[in-house]
Structures are given as structure tokens and as C-alpha cells.
Amino acid sequence: MTPEISAGTATGGKTPVVIRLLVLATFVVILNETIMINAIPRLMEDLHVTERSAQWVSTAFMLTMAAVIPVTGWFLQRVTTRQAYAIAMGVFLAGTALSAIAPNFAILLVGRIVQAGGTAVMMPLLMTTLMTVVAEHDRGRVMGNVTLAISVAPAMGPVISGLVLQIASWRWLFVLVLPIAGVVTFFGLRQLENVGEPQTGSIxxxxxxxxxxxxxxxxxxxxxxxxxxxxxxxxxxxxxxxxxxxxxxxxxxxxxxxxxLLDLRVLLAGTYTKALILMSVAFMAMLGSMILLPLYLQNLRGLSPLQTGLLVMPGGLAMGLLGPTVGRIFDKFGGRVLVIPGSIGVSVALAGFAFISMSIPYAALLGLHILLMISLAAAFTPVFTLGLGALPPHLYSHGSSMLGTLQQVAAAFGTALVVTVMSTRSESLIESGTGPKEALLSGMKLAFGLSAVLSLVVIVMAVLLPNRAPAPEESDEHGLTVEDELALETAPKLVKD
Structure with a gap:
């Protein structure tokens, strides 16, 4: 999508209708990324599968996201806003309906893959449209609403699934989402306006x-x-x-x-590249904590999945609800006043988790988790805005796609890292005669400590980021702009043609 047409551009401090609709739709689809976490035991019983097989309802969703998101940069430039929205939500609805009526595990897995295919399009579509229709001086505030969708939804997934599974079958996790997604799709298609004109080109x-x-x-x-x-x-x-x-x-x-398919010239923008590194490491730290904390609460402190979800829910809510406020502060004062303290807060919270014990009060855990989520909120909104704002408009969709792709890779890497460190440490201690619980606790503390050390990269990137995104036409450290590079690379082809 190109920026010539700016239907619904933000004026008078109001969020464009197109962004409101896309934020709501994105919230609904992202919610499903984590909604099946608590349903694994039910799936094992009802569909007669092993735990390893049942885990695929989450793994397949993540893999599909990682495979599809790189294509969205090209895709969003070839279709209209309404077409992209209709395709994404239509695919998501089809996957949700198939999952709800799945007679066996194989069909359920196909439904989850289809769901993820629609979900993968929504976040890049939202980001690209936002950068196109919202004026630069108002992007922070509007991006804050996006933070609400991408942070509260994953946090609410386990809580909602825990509540539903207390009284109903796992199928209701899809049955309840289906009409909500249907209504969002219907009203979205009634009110959504096209932003820009699609480009032609083969894949x-x-x-x-x-x-x-x-x-x-x-x-x-x-x-x-x-x-x-x-x-x-x-x-x-x-x-x-x-x-x-x-x-x-x-x-x-x-x-x-x-x-x-994915234009790598986005990396020529120094501010975007720094923002990409910061986001990837911060996302890795966040996902690592999301894996370790529930393991600690359930395996060592004996909480149920629902109780665990309720304990971590305030942090997710705080992160999302603070998003618009963080955005307004960014619009007024710039990014450094938020990103630097936020990055320090992330390191402090992770360092605090490295000192957990079997008797640490739940209030202290709640406080550390809220600090982590608030700090991430202070960093995410400005970094999204600074990074994408440093790109020329024709690269917005590719910048959004690369960001989404690396988030999936960072999530997988962060999970692998903390689980490996925790397991290696605990197994070593068990072999030397330490009790299983004490060994597991020591492994978790070491994994949290390593996450805290890695988060120092976030602080370094935060210090290096500018207060405001440089105009895309400004030269980077190589003395060339992104558009200069584009012109230089296409000139030989034009002469040849």
C-alpha cells in the first residue's frame, strides 16, 4: 500500500476509524496465540493424544506465524486495505470454525494453522496503515493503542482459557471467539476505507x-x-x-x-536497525520470563493454571493500559525519556527474579512482574514508532514484516535459551545430590540472571536511539539515504530496459 491516499488521517487528536477497527481485530486474533496453553491436559484426554502431540496446537500456530509473516511485506503492497482485512479475517474465521468442530486432533491442528495464517497478516497490516495515515506528531499516542492490543491479548489468553475450562469444554475457546470475530469482521468491512493504492508485481x-x-x-x-x-x-x-x-x-x-519478498533495504536506516535489535532482545527477555514464571508458580509453589494466570494478569493489563499514556508522553517529549528508564526497569525486574525463593511473598512477585511489564510498555511504543518512522513510506510494510518475523524468532530463541540454562543447571545439581525442587529453583534463578545480563543490550540500544526519528530523506552513516540506495540499484535496470 502506498501513502498517496490518506483516508482517515488523524486530525484533532483523534484516532482514525481505520486504526480503531484494525486494533480491535488484531486484539481478537492475537488473543488466540496463547489461549490454548491451559487446554493441553483436556486435549490429551478428549482426543487421546500424548502431551508432546498436544503441544503442537501452540507450536504449529507459532511456526505458521514465522513462515507467513515474511510474505506480508510483499502481500500488503499488492492488495487494498479492505482486501487484506477481508482475507486475514476470513482465513481466521475459517480456522476458528474448523477448530471448534474438529472431530480429531489432526483437524484441530489444521484449524490452528489456518487461524495463524490470518493472524500473521493483521499486525503488519495494522502497523503499515498506522504509519501511513497518522501524522508524525500523533503517532506515539496512536501507537499506544496498538501496544494495548499486542500486550494485553497474550496476557489475557491463559486467564480466559483458565476461566472457560473451569466450566466448559476446550471447544468453547473457539466457539466464544467465533461470533466476536464475526462481528468485528462485519463492522470492519462496513466502515473500513482503503489506504493507498496497490502496486503490481509478480511474486x-x-x-x-x-x-x-x-x-x-x-x-x-x-x-x-x-x-x-x-x-x-x-x-x-x-x-x-x-x-x-x-x-x-x-x-x-x-x-x-x-x-x-522482504526488502532488506530497511536495514540501511540506522535508527530502524537499532530499534529492531532492541525489540528483539526485549521480546526475548519478555517471553523467557513468561515461560519461567508460570513454571515456578505451578511446579514449585503449587498454583493452578488459573491462579497463575490471575497473578500475571495485572502486569499485562498495566502494560496495555499504559500504552496510550506512554504514547502521549512520547509525542510531547520524545523517546529517550521513556526508552532509557524503561530499559533499565527491564534489567532491574529480571535481576529481581534472579533472587526468587520458595518463600518469597506473592506480592513481591506481582510487583516485579508489573515493573517488568510497565518497563516494556515504556520501551515498546516509542521504539515501534522511532523504528518505523525512520523508513520511507514505501518500506513501511517491509519494516513491519521484518519486525514481526524477528519477534517470532526471538520468542523461540528466548524460550530455548532459558529452558536450556534451567535444565542444565538443575540436572547438574540433581546429579550432585541436591533435591529436585531446590535444583529446579537454582536453575530458574540462573536463567533469570542470564536474561538480566542479556537485557543490558536493551539499555545500550536505548542510549544509542535518537529522541526523534530522523526524516527518511536524511543520510545514514554511509552517506546514502534508503531512497538513494533504491535509485542507485534500480538505475542500471532502467538503463538496460
Whole structure:
């Protein structure tokens, strides 16, 4: 989508209707990424599958997201806003309906994959549209509403599923979502306006294959990494990394004589690249804590999944509800006043978790989790805005797609890292005679400590980020603008033609 038409541009401090609709739709679809976490035992009983098989309802969703998101940069430039919305929500609705009536586990898995295919389009569509229709001076406030969707939804997933599973079958997790998604889709199509005009261009199917297999294998290998059983996942992850390298080389070639599936010239914008690194490491730290804290609460403190969800829910709510306020502060004062304290807060919270014990008060855990979520909120909204704001409009969709892709990879890597560190430490202590619970606690503390050390990268990137996004036409450190690079690379082709 190109920015010539700015239907619904934000004026008078109001959020455009198109953004409100997309935020609501994005909230609904992202909610489903975590809604099945508590349903694993029910699936094992009702569909007669093992725990390893049942885990695929979450793994397949994540893999599909990783495989599809790289394609969205190209896709969003080739269709109208309404077409992208209709396709994404239509696919999501079809997957939800199929999951609700699935007679066996195989059909349920197909339904989850279809669901994820629609979900993968919504976040890049929302980000690209926001950057196109919202004036620069108002982007922080509007981006704050996006933070609400992408942070509260995953936090609410386990809580909602815990409540539903107390009184009903796992099928109701889809049955309840179906009419809500249907209503959102209906009103969205009635009121949504097209933003920009689609471009023409063929798709490079080799790039699609390399992206799907590369990012999918990388995320799968990382997500299945376990101490003592790591040979196969390592090989899969390495193969995925090799395919990603082939994908990158293919995109570099297409940037000179074709239409890249994922335009890597976004990395020429220094501010965007710094924001990308910060977001990836911060997301890795957040997902690592989301894995460790429930394990600690359920395996060591004996809480139920519902009780665990209720304990971590305030942090997710605080993160989302603070999003609009953080956005307004960013619009008025810039990013550094938020990102630097936020990055420090992330490190402090993770360091605090490194000192957990079997008797630490729940209030202290709640306080640390809220500090972590608030700190991430202070960083995420400005970093999203600074990073994408440093790109020229024709690269917004590709910048959003790359951001979404690396979030999936960072989530898988963060999970693999903390689980490996925790398992290695606890197994070593058990072999030396330490009790299982004490060994597991020590492993968790070490994993939290490593996350805290990694989060120092977030602080470094926060210090390096500018207070405001430089105008896309400004030169980067190589003395060339992103659009200069584009002109230089396309000039030989035009002369040849």
C-alpha cells in the first residue's frame, strides 16, 4: 500500500476509524496465540493424544506465524486495505470454525494453522496503515493503542482459557471467539476505507519457499531444544538458518532486478536497525520470563493454571493500559525519556527474579512482574514508532514484516535459551545430590540472571536511539539515504530496459 491516499488521517487528536477497527481485530486474533496453553491436559484426554502431540496446537500456530509473516511485506503492497482485512479475517474465521468442530486432533491442528495464517497478516497490516495515515506528531499516542492490543491479548489468553475450562469444554475457546470475530469482521468491512493504492508485481515463489522453510525450521528447532535431546532440534535450527541465509541472498538479488519478498533495504536506516535489535532482545527477555514464571508458580509453589494466570494478569493489563499514556508522553517529549528508564526497569525486574525463593511473598512477585511489564510498555511504543518512522513510506510494510518475523524468532530463541540454562543447571545439581525442587529453583534463578545480563543490550540500544526519528530523506552513516540506495540499484535496470 502506498501513502498517496490518506483516508482517515488523524486530525484533532483523534484516532482514525481505520486504526480503531484494525486494533480491535488484531486484539481478537492475537488473543488466540496463547489461549490454548491451559487446554493441553483436556486435549490429551478428549482426543487421546500424548502431551508432546498436544503441544503442537501452540507450536504449529507459532511456526505458521514465522513462515507467513515474511510474505506480508510483499502481500500488503499488492492488495487494498479492505482486501487484506477481508482475507486475514476470513482465513481466521475459517480456522476458528474448523477448530471448534474438529472431530480429531489432526483437524484441530489444521484449524490452528489456518487461524495463524490470518493472524500473521493483521499486525503488519495494522502497523503499515498506522504509519501511513497518522501524522508524525500523533503517532506515539496512536501507537499506544496498538501496544494495548499486542500486550494485553497474550496476557489475557491463559486467564480466559483458565476461566472457560473451569466450566466448559476446550471447544468453547473457539466457539466464544467465533461470533466476536464475526462481528468485528462485519463492522470492519462496513466502515473500513482503503489506504493507498496497490502496486503490481509478480511474486518470487522461490523466496516464499526459502522463507517458509527457513524461518519455520529455525523457530521449530529452537522451540524443541531440550538438554540431552538436542541433536535433532540443533540440526533443524542450523538447516533453517542456512535456508534463511539463502533467502537473504535471494532478496539482495531481487532488490537489483525484481520485486523482493522482504526488502532488506530497511536495514540501511540506522535508527530502524537499532530499534529492531532492541525489540528483539526485549521480546526475548519478555517471553523467557513468561515461560519461567508460570513454571515456578505451578511446579514449585503449587498454583493452578488459573491462579497463575490471575497473578500475571495485572502486569499485562498495566502494560496495555499504559500504552496510550506512554504514547502521549512520547509525542510531547520524545523517546529517550521513556526508552532509557524503561530499559533499565527491564534489567532491574529480571535481576529481581534472579533472587526468587520458595518463600518469597506473592506480592513481591506481582510487583516485579508489573515493573517488568510497565518497563516494556515504556520501551515498546516509542521504539515501534522511532523504528518505523525512520523508513520511507514505501518500506513501511517491509519494516513491519521484518519486525514481526524477528519477534517470532526471538520468542523461540528466548524460550530455548532459558529452558536450556534451567535444565542444565538443575540436572547438574540433581546429579550432585541436591533435591529436585531446590535444583529446579537454582536453575530458574540462573536463567533469570542470564536474561538480566542479556537485557543490558536493551539499555545500550536505548542510549544509542535518537529522541526523534530522523526524516527518511536524511543520510545514514554511509552517506546514502534508503531512497538513494533504491535509485542507485534500480538505475542500471532502467538503463538496460
Amino acid at each position: 518470487d515463489w522461490a523466496s516464499v519457499v526459502f522463507a517458509a522453510l527457513g524461518f519455520g525450521s529455525l523457530v521449530y528447532g529452537l522451540s524443541k531444544f531440550e538438554t540431552g535431546h538436542a541433536t535433532t532440534p540443533i540440526l533443524i535450527a542450523v538447516a533453517g538458518l542456512a535456508l534463511v541465509a539463502v533467502f537473504v541472498l535471494r532478496q539482495l538479488q531481487l532488490q537489483r532486478n525484481g520485486s523482493p
